[in-house]
Amino acid sequence: MTGPSNLQSKARHVRATWSRHCNTVLFMSSEEDRGFPTVGLGTGEGREQLYRKTIRAFHYALKNHGEDADWFLKADDDTFVVVDNLRWLLANHSAGEPIYYGKRFKPYAKQGYMSGGAGYVLSKEALRRFVEGFRTKVCTHTTSVEDLAMGQCLEKMGVLAGDSRDTLHRETFHPFVPEHHLTGRFSKTFWYWNYCYYPITEGPQCCSDLAVSFHYVDPELMYVLEYYAYHLRPYGYRHRYQPPRPPALGMAAPTEKPLLATAKVTRAAAGAEKPGGAGSTQASEARSDARARTETSPPSEPSSTTLGQESQGQPARD
C-alpha cells in the first residue's frame, strides 16, 4: 500500500527488492500512475482513508486477479517481506481454507487480529468472504483503523486467525525492525506487551530464522536485509534451525504456490513523523485500468466508535 508522495521515496525500493519474489504485485495508491505502475483507488490519502483504501484494494484484487493467486498479502511500503518464507508458512494450507496470517494481536477481537504494518495474508476463501461481507453489509466501513477493522470483519465472516509462528513457536511476522526485536528491551508499560497474542520473547529468540516480515524498514534497511537474506552467507554453514519439510509437499519438489502481494505503501499522515505510522495509505498499481470500475457500495461513514475509542485501536507506535 502506497501513495503518490511515497512512490519515489519508498515504494520504488520495495519494487527493487522483495516484491520481485511475488507472483503478482500491485502497488495501491489513491491515484493511478501508469509509469510506476500503481492502481488508483479513488480515495484520498491519510490516516482517515486507511481502511477505505484497504477495502477497495482487496476488492480490486479479487476482481482483477482472483484467478492469478491462491493467497493475497497486504503490506506497507515500509514493510520488508521474505516471500519464500511466506510460501513455506502457507505450504501446509490450501487456498480454500478461510484463514489469514500475520502478527497476531489480542485486544478488541475474540480471536485477535493481525497488525497492519507487519503485513497479513489472506487465503482466497478469506478474501472472497471479505468481499461478500461488504456485499451483504455484514461488514461496513466502521473505522479507519484498518487492521482492527479487517480483523473484526473477517471474524464475522468466519475466517480463522491463524498462528504464524514457526515450529519452535518463534514469531515470523514482526511489527518493528530486526534491531528492535533482537536487541531492544521493551519497557514493561509499552503497549506491545498487552497487545501480543502470544508470549513475547526478547533477544535472539524473538524472531524465527524463517522470518516473513519486518516493519518500519527504511530504504537503506530494505537493501541491507535483502543483502543479508539473499546474498551474504557463511560458506558451508549448517544452520542450527532445520525446519521440517511441510508434509503437504510430500516427496516431490515443492511446487510454487502463487502469491499475490498488494504492496500497500503508507504515507505518513500530515505531521506524523514515523513512516507507516498508524495511518496506512494504500498504493494500488494501476496497470491501464481502462474498464470502468464498478464501485462497491461506498463504505458507510464511521458512526460512533464501535470498538471502544477509534484512536485506541492503533496506538501510536513509538
Added chain:
Amino acid sequence: MPSESGSFLKGVILGGVFCLILALLGTFSPEIQFRSDDHHHLHHHLKPLSREELQKLTVAQMSKVTQQVRVYCLIMVTPKILVHWATANETWSKHCDRSAFYSSESAKALEAIDLQEKNEWTRLRKAITHAYDSAGGIRWFFVARPTTFAIIENLKYLVLVKDSSQPFYIGHVQKSGDLEYVEYESGIVLSYEAVRRLVEVFKDESKCPERGHAIWTLSEEKQLATCLRYAGVFAENGEDEKGKELFNKKSVNTLISDSMSQNPSDVVEACCSDMAITFTGMSQSQMQVMMYGVYRLRPYGHNFHDSLTFLPPKDSDND
C-alpha cells in the same frame, strides 16, 4: 683536418645518441612503482578456490582439509572499547576454533589475556608470540579489533586449500610509498609459516625493533608489514571470484548507502561480496543484527551444495 674532425663529430653524435637511448631505456623499468592507477596490479590478488575445483577433491581430501583449516582468532582489546569487546565475545568470535582476547590491561567484566602493555605495536608482538606458542595444531591466525565483525567460515573458504606451511599475509592491502601492508581495521590473516618467520624476525632488534623506531612511529599495521617483508612475507589482497573485496573497513549499512548513491538501479548486486569476510565500524546492535542476518535469517528452500560443512558452535543461541 676536416676528415678527422668529421669522424670526431660522428663519434660525439653517436655517443650522444647512444647515451640518450640508454637514458630512455632506463626509464622503462619493468616494475612501475608509483602510479596509483596501476596500484592493484602490484600486489597479489588472493581468491578462493572455484566451485569446480573444489568439487574435484575427494572425500578424503575434503575431510583432511576441513581438519587443517582451523583458525586462531587474536582479538586486540582495551577497556575503552568494552562494549565492542563484549559483543565480539558474544557473537562472531564463537566461530573461531580458538579465540583469545589480548588486552592492554585487565578489565573486571571480561576475561582476557592481560599483556600489561600500553604500546600498541609491542602489544601486538606479544599477542602474536603468545598465539604462536599456544597454537597447538591450529595453522591459521586472524588478528582483529572487536569493532570488526568477521565471518570465519568465509575466511576458511578463502584459505581452504592454501598450504599453511607457506607464508600467507592476507587482508585488504594498501600501499604507502613502496610498502604494501594489510589494513588492520579490516582484519589480518596470517598462515602458520608467516607467523613462524615473524616470531623469528622479532628477535632482530635492528630490523624489527620491539618499541618501534625511536625517531618516527609507524602504525602497527605498517610495522608489521615491514617486519614481515624482512622475513620474505608479502601482503595479498583478499577478493572473491568476481574481484569484490572480502575485507571491508566500512559497515554493511555504509556500503549499502554508498551503493544506493552510486548504483541506484542495482544496489545490492553492485555492493558487497556474498562471501565477504569482514565489516568494520558497526555498533553493537548492528553486530547483533548481523549475527542474525548472517547465521540465521534466510529464505526457505535455497540450497548451495557447498563442498564443506561447518557446524554451529556449542552452547550458543544467536547463531
